[in-house]
Amino acid sequence: MNPLWPQVRRVLKKTLPPDQFTQWIEPLEVTTLKSGHLVLQTPSRFHYYWIHEHYLSIIQSCCRKIDSKARVLLQMPDGQRKSSKTLRPFIGNVPLATTFLTSQTFENYVVAPFNHFAFAAANDIFYDGNPKFNPLFIEGPPGLGKTHLLHSIGNGWQASNEGIAAYLSCRNLLVYGPSIPAGPYEALWQTLSTIKILLVDDVHQLPAEGGFQQQLREIFNWCYDTGKQMVFAATRLPHQIPELSSGLRSRLGWGLIVRIQEPDIDDCHQVIESFLGATKVPVSEDICRYLAEQGPLNFHEIKDFVEKLQEIVEKEGTLPSLKERSLGIHASTTPRPERLSIQAIQKEVCAAYDVSLEALPGATKSRPLVIARQAGMYLSRKLTGSTYAAIGSSFGGRDHSTVIYACRKVRAEMRRNRPFAERIVEIEKKLLEVYREETLVKSRN
The missing domain is CATH 3.40.50.300 (P-loop containing nucleotide triphosphate hydrolases)
Structure with missing residues (x-):
């Protein structure tokens, strides 16, 4: 072994905490000292980059105190070196x-x-x-x-x-x-x-x-x-x-x-107005509000809607004035694949919470039914393309605001209550497995 490295090691041992010296410095092996370069080989790639990031400057400083002309080079183990010019991360x-x-x-x-x-x-x-x-x-x-x-x-x-x-x-x-x-x-x-x-x-x-x-x-x-x-x-x-x-x-x-929470109607309204505000298309307040109430909307869908609206204005020179026209644009820009039905979700939720499917849309407020009802609304919102209003209608004609509240309630409980969250995830997993199997059968037929 070249005598320079033992001297550097002794200095490093006094300089560094014992655990750091043992873990990072002791495994280094000197391979040669030529042309004024002290070449140290690391035991692994990870070791190489860690030394390079944290200890190379310290080693270099200690080395120069002993031999002002010597420089330190790191080397990976044989078979693990490769030109960095040919590599990408x-x-x-x-x-x-x-x-x-x-x-x-x-x-x-x-x-x-x-x-x-x-x-x-x-x-x-x-x-x-x-x-x-x-x-x-x-x-x-x-x-x-x-x-x-x-x-x-x-x-x-x-x-x-x-x-x-x-x-x-x-x-x-x-x-x-x-x-x-x-x-x-x-x-x-x-x-x-x-x-x-x-x-x-x-x-x-x-x-x-x-x-x-x-x-x-x-x-x-x-x-x-x-x-x-x-x-x-x-x-x-x-x-x-x-x-x-x-x-x-x-x-x-x-x-x-x-x-990032599920946006409510006011949130969707604000996002739609912001997207439209970046364009020169003046859309009336009632159309913005009507679109926000349809849900579910996300940034991609709103952007697609705005772009479609701009195309209509450029071609026709006028704005769509009817709410139905606006909704039609929304529907055409957000095509959705076939999804799970709300009825299938209701059936699985009732089985998971051991409640009656017939009682689910009713007015009974026993704790198991309330939990199952809210879980069903949450999963319907997440797994289908249905609007808040459509989900509410499937759960006994409830208002869209009730569905929004249920979605937020379930999400909050999932953050706080791990067993509850695991049960929701398990129900979702079963639903998706059934859906995949049904889709596979349909594709074969």
């Missing part, structure tokens, strides 16, 4: 994105009561250099701005030169296949050593197979230990995603969890 076969949609920024995000808390938390990530929570987990229904917030954070970081932000949608992992090749894995860790914030979308679609969860857990540990900010988004809370490992579910809840 991947999770599995899916590349991490370091560019973001310029159309999705904080400035054009529509803030309303149903999403203001999530918006404020995302803003805090961007504006506060040392946020008080890590990770941030954003949960909410599809199409209500979770991805927009992630891209807003990414755009903000890139524009302010705060550092590199990286984005991954777990949805793509389902498309690109399960393998985790060594080369891209190496490139992934190279990229992680340079980023300042990691944005992970569609966590509820993270595959259980293929090693993705183990890899994401390693990435989480790396980012958390090195103080790199993480933001996750999903349509369900961590404990409501049964496909996730217990370790990941626990970690995703370490920081702050914020929810």
Whole structure:
């Protein structure tokens, strides 16, 4: 062994805490000292990038105190080295994105009561250099701005030169296949050593197979230990995603969890007005209100409606004046596939809570019936394309405001009561399994 390294080790042993020295410095092996370079080999890729990020400057400083001309180089184990010029950062076969949609920024995000808390938390990530929570987990229904917030954070970081932000949608992992090749894995860790914030979308679609969860857990540990900010988004809370490992579910809840609520009529009205306000199409108040009352609406559907409305104005030179015309535009821009029926949901909910199907739409207010009724409304809203009014009609002619209240009540209880949440998730899972089987049979016929 070259005599320089033992001397450097002795200095490092006095400088670093014992546990850090044992874990990170002791495994290093000197391979050679040539041309003034002390070459240290690490036992693994992970070790290489951790040393490079945290200890290389300290080792270099100690080395120069002993030999002012010597320089320290790190080397990976044989068979694990590959030219970084040929590598791109991947999770599995899916590349991490370091560019973001310029159309999705904080400035054009529509803030309303149903999403203001999530918006404020995302803003805090961007504006506060040392946020008080890590990770941030954003949960909410599809199409209500979770991805927009992630891209807003990414755009903000890139524009302010705060550092590199990286984005991954777990949805793509389902498309690109399960393998985790060594080369891209190496490139992934190279990229992680340079980023300042990691944005992970569609966590509820993270595959259980293929090693993705183990890899994401390693990435989480790396980012958390090195103080790199993480933001996750999903349509369900961590404990409501049964496909996730217990370790990941626990970690995703370490920081702050914020929810984007189901928008009510006033929220939808505000969003519609905001989208229309960005155009030159003056739509009357009654049409905006009428559309908001139809539901369910999300940002994508509202944007499609506004674009369709603009096309009509450009072609015909006039605005649709009838509410029916506006509703027709809405329906044509939001085609929905065949969904579960409300009746099927009611039947499954009654079986789960052991209540009478005949009594479900009635006026009886016993606790089991009330819970089953609210759960049925919530699942009908989530799993079908039905409006609040249509759901209310199927539950004994109840008003749409009752359905909105039931949806919020169930969501609040799911956050507070884990057994309750697990039962709702189990009912949903059974319904989807039955639906898939029926769809498969129909496709074969």
